Amino acid sequence: MAVLRVKFTRTRRDKLAQVLWVLNWVSVVMGIILFSLGLFLKVEINKRRDLMADRELHIVPHMLIAVGLIACGINFLGGKICYDCADTTKFLRWKLLMLPYIICTFFFTLCVLVGALMCYGMRGDLEESLALGLRDAMLYYKDTDTPGRCFLKRTVDLLQIEFQCCGNEGHRDWFQIQWISSRYLDMSSREVLDRIRSNVEGKYLIDGVPFSCCNVNSPRPCIQQQITNNSAHFNYDYPTEELNLWKRGCRQALLDYYIHIMHSIGLTVLLIWLFELSVLTGVRYLQTSLENVLRQGDPESESDGWLLENSFVETARSNFNIIKNLGKCNQIDTTNNGDPNIDRPCTAH
Incomplete structure (x- = not known):
């Protein structure tokens, strides 16, 4: 059974593609904001690097800078895809790329979430670095x-x-x-x-x-x-x-100063993650609804869109079986006339 199935008419698919095109361009701006936040944090840390011991404090700003640059690129591509998907015939040129794009975007949004959590989890390293540096x-x-x-x-x-x-x-x-x-x-x-x-x-x-x-x-x-x-x-x-x-004490004063900055940046990054997640959800619905239209062969017909074609349990079990069968492909069958060099055939379940 599909997860969160939604029925789309031709008009609703076109409107979804147009809205996603706009949202992807907004996401490019979000990427610039992420890059700017990472750059700002890096400058703030460098301003008082003489008062800090050597710790991995630059991981967070570097993470935000990298994620911001990736966001600009991946959302620019997403805007182009969604713009073309307003026309069902143009969807064919992106059909094979859509799933890899969605998977990459999923991991990208996961990185945004990790960046937000790192902003909130930096207190311990920052406190120790300030204590030793001061x-x-x-x-x-x-x-x-x-x-x-x-x-x-x-x-x-x-x-x-x-x-x-x-x-x-x-x-x-x-x-x-x-x-x-x-x-x-x-x-x-x-x-x-x-x-x-x-x-x-x-x-x-x-x-x-x-x-x-x-x-x-x-x-x-x-x-x-x-x-x-x-x-x-x-x-x-x-x-x-x-x-x-x-x-x-100056350690507590500096700690409060940097924690305020980190929490403000973390909240902003968390909001950007929620926005990116909503865009990713919309692109997934657009992909599945257009693929179902192609199966039906009528661009004007209604089609279903979903997040997962099967339930979470069935999807996890299917992926597990695929991985398990891939491992069996290289196993040696020792029952074939005692010849261990004959590979056991890989069978689908």
């Missing part, structure tokens, strides 16, 4: 004289100012690393030497943060040095003080 960027913050790292101080400062964040997880991350370059330390100072000697790794660690961590909305001057020392500041209590530093 950690390394903070470690190299002081290396303003080292080639290849001299720009990281400016990058991290601009990040903390733009996203109103501080550190990786928070401002206390700066307490655990030496973020002041040794060239700016007075090595004749006893206090500086004591701090360096008190650390096992010989680092100059302080309870301070870079200026870019300061909250510009704070009513009092920024306290960025001796943050945990209550006696160093007037009317100040570190455990209870509303710190005038950005409270949010």
